[in-house]
Each structure stands twice: as structure tokens, then as C-alpha cells.
Amino acid sequence: xxxxxxxxTVIVFIVxxxxxVFFIIPFFxxxxxxxxxxxxxxANPFSLPTKLHTENYETAFNTMNFLxxxxxxxxxxxxxxGVSVVLSSMNAYVLTRKKWxxxxxxxxxxxAAMVVPFQVIMIPLVKLYGSGLGLTNNIWLVTFIxxxxxxxxxxxxxxxxxxxxxxxxxxxxxxxxxxxxxxFFSIIFPLLKPITMTNIVFVALSIWNDYILASTLLSLKExxxxxxxxxxxxxxxxxxYAPMMAGLVLTMLPVxxxxxxxxxxxxxxIVAGSVKG
Numbered sequence: 001x002x003x004x005x006x007x008x009t010v011i012v013f014i015v016x017x018x019x020x021v022f023f024i025i026p027f028f029x030x031x032x033x034x035x036x037x038x039x040x041x042x043a044n045p046f047s048l049p050t051k052l053h054t055e056n057y058e059t060a061f062n063t064m065n066f067l068x069x070x071x072x073x074x075x076x077x078x079x080x081x082g083v084s085v086v087l088s089s090m091n092a093y094v095l096t097r098k099k100w101x102x103x104x105x106x107x108x109x110x111x112a113a114m115v116v117p118f119q120v121i122m123i124p125l126v127k128l129y130g131s132g133l134g135l136t137n138n139i140w141l142v143t144f145i146x147x148x149x150x151x152x153x154x155x156x157x158x159x160x161x162x163x164x165x166x167x168x169x170x171x172x173x174x175x176x177x178x179x180x181x182x183x184f185f186s187i188i189f190p191l192l193k194p195i196t197m198t199n200i201v202f203v204a205l206s207i208w209n210d211y212i213l214a215s216t217l218l219s220l221k222e223x224x225x226x227x228x229x230x231x232x233x234x235x236x237x238x239x240x241y242a243p244m245m246a247g248l249v250l251t252m253l254p255v256x257x258x259x260x261x262x263x264x265x266x267x268x269x270i271v272a273g274s275v276k277g
Contacts, residue, residue, distance in 0.1 A: 027252075034245035041241045053242065060247035064229040065221060070254075072139050073208060073225040080146035081204045088151050088199065089192060092158030093184050097170065107159070113152040118212060126216050137220045145217075146207050154199040161195040162188070201262040208255045226251040 033041045034056055036049045060066070095107045125145065129135045165188060173183040189196075211227045218224050230251055233244040 030245050030248050030252075033242060034249050036242050036245075038240055038242045041245070056243045056246040057250070059240075059243040060233075060250060063232050063243060064226065064247050064250070066226075066229075066250060068222065069224055069226045069229045072223060073227075076139055076143045076146060076225065077204055077207045080143045080150065080207050081200055084147045084150040084203055085154055085196060085199050087147070088154035089158050089189060089196065090184065091151065091155045092162050093188060095155070096159050096162045097167070107155075110152040110155050114156065118149065122212065122216060130217065136217050137223050139218070139223050142214060142217055145213060146210070149213075150203045150206060154203060157195055157199060158192065161192060165191055197262045201259055204258055205255055 029045060032049065033045055035052045035054065036056075037053055040047070040049065091110070095103045129141055129145075135141045169187055170183055173187055178186070209227060210225075214225050214228050218228060221229075230244060230247045233240040233247065
């Protein structure tokens with residue numbers, strides 16, 4: 001029996017290792033090709049560079065107008081992530097603690113919103129805000145839409161986690177004279193750190209890597225985000241692949257740092273949020 005357990009453990013380890021390698025290879029190739037020339041990339045994207053062409057990063061930095069694009073991405077990502085996470089936690093607290101019929105209906109609407117692809121509502125959004133209100137090329141509009149799009153999923157995860165928080169904490173705070181708002185932000189919200197970090201990472205990754213929404217509403221170079229500016233290396237007749245790879249590395253770096261910082265909370269948050277619900 002013990003030998004069978006060890007055998008199963010080894011098999012699982014090998015499968016997980018192969019999957020990890022499979023997912024890491026694309027990142028490795030992007031970094032590898034960022035130090036080549038474009039002809040070398042076209043000739044063999046899997047070969048090692050004969051010389052490290054670090055000038056690709058300087059070219060990418062200038063072509064992408066990196067500082068301005070980075071600023072736009074940061075503004076959209078930080079504000080939308082922060083607001084959507086706070087609103088989602090408040091939504092989940094009310095939906096979990098208040099057993100009203102309207103809260104159950106609202107919760108089901110949020111769950112249904114999770115399975116609606118963005119492509120379904122993309123054209124109406126562009127028609128409304130673009131043609132109707134003339135709000136294209138406005139990063140605040142993109143931020144506002146991202147907040148709305150990223151409320152259902154975090155609310156679902158928060159709801160499962162808050163279910164496991166004892167109601168007695170609320171009752172004790174009420175006896176001490178604390179308002180519902182004070183109870184939530186001073187007592188409940190600090191207990192949600194694992195699921196909060198999980199939601200921050202997931203929402204930030206989604207917003208930072210967004211291309212479809214940004215491309216439909218942002219066309220001017222001054223307001224474009226980093227994912228949009230990686231296409232600055234493509235023209236109708238040619239493509240400068242090596243600097244593009246360097247640009248992709250620069251674009252991925254901030255979210256990779258965020259993920260590495262928050263990865264220890266992710267599994268704990270997901271498991272707690274799904275099992276307790």
C-alpha cells in the first residue's frame with residue numbers, strides 16, 4: 001500500500017513537472033528571442049542568440065512610448081482593481097449576511113454575469129459610449145468599465161470566504177455600538193486578507209493584459225496601454241519581431257512581480273472561498 005502511494009506521488013509529480021515546463025516554455029522563448037535580431041528570430045526562434053542584443057530593450061522602450069503607456073496601464077489597473085475589490089467585498093458581505101429575497105436574486109444575477117463573454121456586450125458598449133456619448137480615447141471610461149466587469153467573480157469568491165467567518169463577530173460589534181460599516185472595515189475585512197490578495201492578483205492580471213476593451217475604445221497613442229503599444233512594431237508590410245519580444249518582456253514584468261508577491265495567498269484564498277461556500 002505504501003509503495004502504491006509513493007508510485008502515485010511520483011506519477012503526479014512528473015505530470016505536474018511536465019505541465020510546468022509546458023507553460024514556462026513560451027515565457028522562456030519570449031525572453032530568449034528578445035536578445036536576438038529580427039532575422040535571427042525569423043530564421044529559428046528556438047535557437048540561442050549568438051550575441052546578446054540588449055539594444056532591443058532600448059528600441060522597445062522608445063517605440064512603445066513606455067513611460068506614458070506604463071502610466072496609462074497603471075492608472076487603469078490600480079484604480080479599477082482597488083475599486084472592484086472593495087465593492088466586491090462589500091457586496092459579498094451584504095449578500096452573505098442578509099438573507100433577503102432580493103439579495104438572493106442579486107447574487108444569482110452576479111453568477112449569471114460571470115458566464116457572459118465580453119464579446120457579447122462589446123458592440124453595445126462601443127455604440128453607447130463611443131458613438132452615443134463620444135467618450136472614446138478616455139482612460140477613465142475604460143477604468144469604469146473594468147470596474148463593472150470585474151465585480152461578479154470576486155464577489156463569488158468573497159461570498160464563500162465570508163460564509164466561514166463567524167456571525168458572532170458581527171453580533172459582538174453590534175453590542176459594542178459599532179455600525180455595519182465599522183464592523184465590516186474594522187473587523188471583517190482584515191480577516192479577508194487571503195481572498196483579497198487572490199482577487200487583487202486575478203483582477204489586476206485581467207485588467208493589465210486586456211487588449212479587446214482597450215483596443216475598441218483607445219486609438220490615440222497618448223492614451224494607449226502597454227498591451228496596445230506592443231503592436232507598434234507591426235506594420236502592413238513588415239514586423240520588427242526582436243524589439244517586440246523585448247516589449248512583451250517589459251509589459252509582462254510588472255504583473256509577474258505582482259503574481260510572485262501574491263502567489264502564496266492564491267491557493268489558500270481559492271480553496272477557502274470555494275469550499276466554505
